[in-house]
Amino acid sequence: MRILIVTSQFPIAGEPHRGRPVYQTVRELSRLADVKVLSPIATYPGWARPRSYLYRPAEQDAVAPGCDVDYVTYPALPALSRPFNGHLCARALSGPVRAFAPDVVLAYWLYPDGYGALRAAREAGVPFVAGARGSDLRVRDAVSRRLTRPVVQAARRLLVVSEDLGRVAVDRYGADPERIRAIPNGCDAALFHPGDRQAARAALGLPQDAEVVLYVGRLVPEKGLRELLHATRRLAATRPQARVVFVGDGPLYTELAATLAAEPALPLQLAGSQAPAEVARWMVASDLVTLPSYSEGHPNVLVEALACGRPVVATPVGGIPEVVDAASGLLVPPRDADALADALAKALAQDWDEAALARRFSRDWEQVARDTLLACEEALAERPGPARAAYAADSA
CATH class of the missing domain: 3.40.50.2000 (Glycogen Phosphorylase B;)
Incomplete structure (x- = not known):
């Protein structure tokens, strides 16, 4: 054909x-x-x-x-x-x-x-x-x-x-x-699978004792990134080891960089756009992946996060509830920065079964x-x- x-x-x-x-x-x-x-x-x-x-x-x-x-x-x-x-x-x-x-x-x-x-x-x-x-x-x-x-x-x-x-x-x-x-x-299981968190953090220059919250995607307001920025400030006040990393590029990059320059103590890192292999390394290095979007289809980033054994904090929009349930993460209302901050703190404090998360998705391309x-x-x-x-x- x-x-x-x-x-x-x-x-x-x-x-x-x-x-x-x-x-x-x-x-x-x-x-x-x-x-x-x-x-x-x-x-x-x-x-x-x-x-x-x-x-x-x-x-x-x-x-x-x-x-x-x-x-x-x-x-x-x-x-x-x-x-x-x-x-x-x-x-x-x-x-x-x-x-x-x-x-x-x-x-x-x-x-x-x-x-x-x-x-x-x-x-x-x-x-x-x-x-x-x-x-x-x-x-x-x-x-x-x-x-x-x-x-x-x-x-x-x-x-x-x-x-x-x-x-x-x-x-x-x-x-x-x-x-x-x-x-x-x-999901490409050759790239996205559980790995050595300590080795991944060492390769990326992350502190071993950090609590790493990872966002991967376009840097646009519709992904809930201003709410995530607010949640980052909340986490900084309550969890001193927390660090929020943005992997991606887009129209909000300049605004986020300006915010970081004005607030150098903010535990925020802009890692820029990364190749899939590096995205997988960041996921392995993280404690959880977040996607606080206003709307979504079937976000591949959440499938890949779970394949790496990482829980997620996201919003119950579009196809996200078809990917995430109580065993794999927390869902919060979109546009609610305080609820997002609370969910991130709760997810960081919770014990997650990495192997069970990684078994959830076996569908390949x-x-x-x-x-x-x-x-x-x-x-x-x-x-x-x-x-x-x-x-x-x-x-x-």
Whole structure:
């Protein structure tokens, strides 16, 4: 089978660890089928380029080994071009889609990537499959929600990373439940597994007696990082050995660095973006991993933390309750900094069974790829019904 993947959630030179779950899936899927990736990238005039814009051209082998990937660009303006980005993306994809002649087009990220891929797939006369990651279904602005709906409804299969996201697709977008497939993320057990905490701390320069709270992910407010900063101050007052480490990069990095400069006694460390092997080392070195997000899909960082035998403190949003229960961590309300601080202190004081935590997840990325391939085969074998065909004709 020839599968064309369309996604902007993929490693780029400016952000080599971007879209790691999609990359892991695609790399394994490439062993099972003939797979090509088209990664659509919005490009902006210099005067309008967002400060968080990280894209720069690079040889794909440097950032996405094991994958056949081309980066295609389309022009955009912040906010102003949002209603048209799907059409602009489709125009950029049209030629490459025809050139590859796929059996199925699979798009991860619903708008504008999925919208553009849907139009390009229709033009090429091939089935379209959509993959939702979380935030692309929990859309805030009305324009993107309206343009996401036809993608969700037209997909022959909608792949979601949690049962919760499947319910969101049905309730908010009118998705057909029979076409939804929940395919949770996998975990690379070769990297993420229990290890020697003392050795990991020595390698990272951490004190052996520290109580290390670890956050891994994008540095953005929606991850609850300002609440985590407040909790860090609370921990400093009650647990003098506590240290909170942020692994990642993003728009909040400058704000956090300024806070640390103004409060040098704050037990906060900014470790920057790290390769997966180093992320695993940080997890082994930690006492617990936290993710106080406002919304999530199926956060891979929590799966990886548990695979390393580390408990987690998180919020009960999205698919997190499908990963975390009372035996593996503590859940606190989002946006509640005091509750977060209390839960972190409680988790640090509690004894956790490292071996039991590590046994919770054995699903690897090969199984994710096989489930994905099966969904694509289902889409290829299915003939669209009259109502769906009529909808497609009306929406084209």
